[in-house]
Amino acid sequence: MPASLASWLLTALLCLGGATRASAQETPAERMEEADEKVRELQEPAPEGVELELTSPETTKDEAEWKDAEEPAAEEAPAEEEPEEERETFGDRFKRGDLFGFFDVQGRFFPQPALPPAPGAPVLNDYWFNGSLAWEPGFFMNVTDYMNFELILFGRVDQHDRNRTHGDIREAFFELFFNEWTFGFGVHKVFWGVTESRHLVDIINQTDLVEDFDTDIKLGQAMITTSYTSEKAGTFSLFVMSWERPLVFPGPFGRPTLPIPVDNDIRIYESRLKQGQISTAFRWSYAVAGLDLGLSYFFGTARDPQLFLTTTGAGVPVFQPVYALIHQGGLDAQYTIEGWLLKVESIVRGGQGPTFGAITGGFEYTFFQANGSVVDVGVILEYNYDGRDNNTFILFNNDFFTGMRLTLNDVGSTEFLIGAFIDTEDGTVFIAAEAARRFGENWKILLEGRGYIPQGDNVLEFFRNDSQIQVDIEFRY
Amino acid sequence: MNRFVPLALVAALVPALAVAGPAEDKGLEIAKEADRRDTGFGDTTADMIMILRNKRGQESKREIEIRTLEVKGDGDKSLTVFHSPRDVRGTALLTYSHGVAPDDQWLYLPALRRVKRIASNNKSGPFMGSEFAYEDLSSQEVEKYKYKYIKDDEIADVACFLIERYPVDKDSGYTKQQVWLDKDEYRARKIDYYDRKGQLLKTFTPTEYKQFLGKYWRAHKMMMVNHQNGKSTELIWSNFKFKNGLKDSDFTRTRLTQVL
Incomplete structure (x- = not known):
């Protein structure tokens, strides 16, 4: 890291540190007097x-x-x-409309030189630093006692990857609720599931893959939805969706990126209505004592396309994405007892090559106030199996995930998370470590390191030299 | 293991020994009377500002909105919504408390739109980095403790009962709490918390009580001072509203995602 950058970071950190108000040393008695x-x-x-x-x-x-x-x-x-x-106090803020969101300044550092996409081919993404800026403005309003409106937009400008310079409507959603019933329409995000290493059951929204490879960030989905919740019978939800979004992969200048670009301009839909296909989903979820259970069914356009190798008119190899119509049944369950969270997610999917099943299951155990301190230590172990053999892009199909979470429970809500995927077939390892801390009321710094240690001909071989360190400085308002 | 074990064992035995005697009966009667005077409130909503102070006097502020539904024959249901710090804006916690049985708790993380059931044995952990433990802020059901009346006492010239209560839950961070309740209205005036080693850990002082619906008293200021680490947390309450017509359907996992 060049000295100028290091000193800039240091200055930034010091400024942030200064944002938390410090007063002169006081004795407890003086403080009590002040309190009185x-x-x-x-x-x-x-x-x-x-x-x-x-x-x-x-x-x-x-x-x-x-x-x-x-x-x-x-x-x-x-x-x-x-x-x-x-x-009027802060509690009334959402009644008159709450403006919120964040600005993000992000740097990604790549210590190793990028590999050529093919032997002898030119390297387009050989840089050691990638900078980008993002803004996610939001607006929430409790329009009446039984109606909410939320708008969340997102935009990022990336230094190198044109695919990563992107915008999205995360939410533009009206929601009405009458006792047990809710009705919603607009662009919305919905999450289903319980496991940490992979979100198998979650299918409503397309993944914002250029934002992050970890698949946690989602694009908004246009929908009409309704749900009925009763304490005895659980929650029944119905989703009717359209205008499914394509999965955007990083471009040739992105890092990491696939050695052969995915060309979304030549994508194919199985549905004759293409993006106008209506997809539907149903979910029942239920909680009793320590058990949380969810059953779901989806019919419509797949979120993860199959990729087929083809060539452009100029003879350049590209991947052509194919969006099949799929049926997917899903089950997710968590049993919570004391510090144990026992989790399982499973799907069966048809319509995309041979019908296949996939399962993710494991546990998370938390040692609260470990060793007499206020620090919580959580350990996570999960196993992933995926039976698909259909040209969709998945990183792991038979692997263990093991992770550890440290929660300091301090003023800055400092958290550390370290995790590794280990492929049981060839021993390929993907390791990631994250740290996050709040400074003052509005600033947040996130650090993340990712390392790829591929073995044999694992798909991660493409990313061998793409290990990275990422720094995010966020202003949240 | 460690030298505190024998002491901890003795401390753990104290509640076991403290059964049925005149002092125990009177302690329980006082606790029941305090509980009786606070039943029938229906539901409440309130805003809370939490100010954390460390040894050097540095301050950090959290803004939290709390909705509570009284449940007959069980612990209350509550919905806790964070407004600030802004990185946790919209994060919400749904709690079904159950007296002695473990509570059911779900956490909503708005960035991921994810509702997560969380472990219920984290009683003694700090709430949002403050000096309040989860158990200090949870629904105070009579059966969560064994009681013992100690003596009549005074706090700032106000006549009080001094009772001791011993948590039933093995996950509690306390062996003992000394509670001063004023004789007039059975309001807590001071609580001393003793840790697992039997040492004085924290002192809780609620002030600025105001009465609602001609019956229910709510402190508008609360101070928790940790004697062992020199930190303190102050709660400033406002906007108390009673009988808002909240129902079970306002305290579901579905509604958890719709609060903010």
């Missing part, structure tokens, strides 16, 4: 910036007598004489 003073201040009539909002004068009365006994200062200002005005 504050109590007295609070009991003065209607001090600026202190909420003393009460529901209504008729239903509320202050007990001045008791206060007098506690604090002589209160005698001068009996609380009953306070003007009882309605004060």
